[in-house]
Amino acid sequence: MSGIVCDRSRGTEGIAGMRKRQQRHDIIRDIIREHNVKTQRDLANQLQAAGYECTQATISRDIMDMGLVKSREGYYVLPEEMRLQRMVSELVEEVHVAGNMVVVKTFSGGAAGVSAALDKASLRGALGTVAGDNTIMIAAESPEAAVEVERAIDRLRRR
Numbered sequence: 741m742s743g744i745v746c747d748r749s750r751g752t753e754g755i756a757g758m759r760k761r762q763q764r765h766d767i768i769r770d771i772i773r774e775h776n777v778k779t780q781r782d783l784a785n786q787l788q789a790a791g792y793e794c795t796q797a798t799i800s801r802d803i804m805d806m807g808l809v810k811s812r813e814g815y816y817v818l819p820e821e822m823r824l825q826r827m828v829s830e831l832v833e834e835v836h837v838a839g840n841m842v843v844v845k846t847f848s849g850g851a852a853g854v855s856a857a858l859d860k861a862s863l864r865g866a867l868g869t870v871a872g873d874n875t876i877m878i879a880a881e882s883p884e885a886a887v888e889v890e891r892a893i894d895r896l897r898r899r
Contacts, residue, residue: 764792765806769818772808773864773892777816821896824857828896835893837886842866842878844893851876858893865889 764787771777771786780799787794794802807819817825831850836843846854855871858878865885870877880886 761802764794765802767792768802768806768808770864772816772818773821773895776895778814783816818861821861824854824861825896827854827857828893829898832893832897835890835897837883837890840880840883840886842876842880842886842889842893844876844878846874846876848874850874863889863892 767787767790768783771783771790775782775786777783777786780796780803783803784794784796784799787799803816808816809819809822811817811822811825827850831846831854832844833847834843834845836845844851844854844858851871851874855869855876858866858869858876865881866889867879867881869879878886878889880889
């Protein structure tokens with residue numbers, strides 16, 4: 741086996757094992773945000789591509805520990821993004837990038853709630869949001885980060 745080995749006996753892993761588990765959870769969060777993952781096998785394949793060799797038991801335990809849930813379409817979603825996914829899919833009409841800004845158009849009255857949910861989800865690359873009645877401005881770290889934020893919101897719209 742090459743890569744980082746994930747399987748550890750619960751309760752005997754110590755500080756180093758806890759750090760590895762936290763790192764793996766961070767990788768899993770990134771995978772869930774960036775890919776449509778339907779099965780534990782899909783997640784195992786993505787982890788393996790990231791250099792982690794994990795058993796099915798470890799992946800199952802991680803899913804439970806992280807509180808991952810399935811969307812209506814059968815994809816794993818982070819619990820903090822479930823509300824966001826629901827709001828984005830129901831309220832967001834358009835998403836555009838302008839430099840390091842992302843402009844999100846919602847149905848009338850929807851911007852404040854979607855903006856709050858976006859802030860709570862802490863999308864990678866997003867620095868903060870400002871909302872009006874039907875428009876959200878998201879400041880991103882860079883133009884490249886703005887494109888990633890736009891893609892993340894578009895993925896949430898389609899789930």
